[in-house]
Amino acid sequence: MPESQQSHRKDEHVFLAEKYFRATADAGFEQVRLVHNPLPETAVSDVSVTPHLFDWQWPFLINAMTGGSQQTGVLNAQLGRIAHALHLPIASGSQSVALREPALAKTFTPLRSENPDGFVLANLGASATWQQAQAAVAMLDANALELHINAIQEAVMPEGDRDFHWLDAIADIVAHSHVPVIVKEVGNGMTHEALTQLTAIGVQYVDVGGRGGTNFAQIENARRSAPGPWTALADFGQSTVESLLEVQASPLTVIATGGVRSPLDIVKALRLGASAVGISGQVLHWVIQDGEAAAQAQLASWQATLPVLLAALGAADLAALRQLPVVLAPELRNYVAQRQLTLPSPD
Numbered sequence: 001m002p003e004s005q006q007s008h009r010k011d012e013h014v015f016l017a018e019k020y021f022r023a024t025a026d027a028g029f030e031q032v033r034l035v036h037n038p039l040p041e042t043a044v045s046d047v048s049v050t051p052h053l054f055d056w057q058w059p060f061l062i063n064a065m066t067g068g069s070q071q072t073g074v075l076n077a078q079l080g081r082i083a084h085a086l087h088l089p090i091a092s093g094s095q096s097v098a099l100r101e102p103a104l105a106k107t108f109t110p111l112r113s114e115n116p117d118g119f120v121l122a123n124l125g126a127s128a129t130w131q132q133a134q135a136a137v138a139m140l141d142a143n144a145l146e147l148h149i150n151a152i153q154e155a156v157m158p159e160g161d162r163d164f165h166w167l168d169a170i171a172d173i174v175a176h177s178h179v180p181v182i183v184k185e186v187g188n189g190m191t192h193e194a195l196t197q198l199t200a201i202g203v204q205y206v207d208v209g210g211r212g213g214t215n216f217a218q219i220e221n222a223r224r225s226a227p228g229p230w231t232a233l234a235d236f237g238q239s240t241v242e243s244l245l246e247v248q249a250s251p252l253t254v255i256a257t258g259g260v261r262s263p264l265d266i267v268k269a270l271r272l273g274a275s276a277v278g279i280s281g282q283v284l285h286w287v288i289q290d291g292e293a294a295a296q297a298q299l300a301s302w303q304a305t306l307p308v309l310l311a312a313l314g315a316a317d318l319a320a321l322r323q324l325p326v327v328l329a330p331e332l333r334n335y336v337a338q339r340q341l342t343l344p345s346p347d
């Protein structure tokens, strides 16, 4: 069966995300310093990294990537097995293609069939109807739903949406949903103003989806036959760290995705108030470059590293981590001042 234009697009996203993957991201983590504690008075055996978010055992998830073509179905099976082996939550790529072409559902369902007891997050764009949202959740027997908001990606995509009214649809989906709904940016970051709007319509979970990691303006630009004026948007938006500073004082539960490349990045995001962290491009890179077993081993080594980092910092758990001193680079202090935000302080 010839693959549809939508399926081809999914393959292109994977190919281009890997092509542009950089081992060092620009999400702002290098502008955040945790202060070394010479006398931690903690042992690794004392440390818990439980995030107290849903029933997650780890404070990070494999975040939304793919599905919708034969090749990405194979990838989802690999990702589903890794999530299962490591007890990591995992999010699906956007399932809208499978709602339009039901034959493609089988390229998403391995996330569940390979991971029968795992925490699986369904994924759709924020213009979906609540009926579509329920269908996406049912397709994966999902435990939560991510609704992605991606104005910049849509703007750069030749075939992208030109209508960015999303709040009513999000409110409808939240009102009808039987599972938690996470509103997720995909790489241009969050603002405190948006959080206020989301809070007002009943949203309880956001993924700040900051700039600095996988860059969909760059990816969609590369899909055009000739680069257009859109190249100017390649560095647009708030980095993941800036986004975390935006949402400091929020009552919402915050997940931080975008440019996470090391366990230390995870620890910094958690220190800045994230309840958990999402990782996509790095996992894709490991799977494509080194294969499923090596990707699993890499993620397992991150799991082993997290409690050691916390112990070395003298934090017995994530609440204690959030009390630790942190030093911000001048650019971040400047950002905080101009945006009239508060500096991170112990909570």
Ligand SMILES: Cc1cc2nc3c(=O)[nH]c(=O)nc-3n(C[C@H](O)[C@H](O)[C@H](O)COP(=O)(O)O)c2cc1C
Residues within 6 Å of the ligand: 013, 014, 017, 063, 064, 065, 066, 092, 093, 094, 123, 146, 147, 148, 184, 185, 186, 187, 209, 212, 213, 214, 257, 258, 259, 260, 278, 279, 280, 281, 282, 284
């Ligand atoms: C190949 C690929 C496809 C993606 N597709 C989706 C998607 O369908 N829905 C979504 O919400 N995010 C999608 N994302 C965005 C990721 O979930 C994540 O927000 C983004 O890649 C930033 O994280 P990273 O820097 O760790 O890659 C995709 C990412 C990649 C690499």
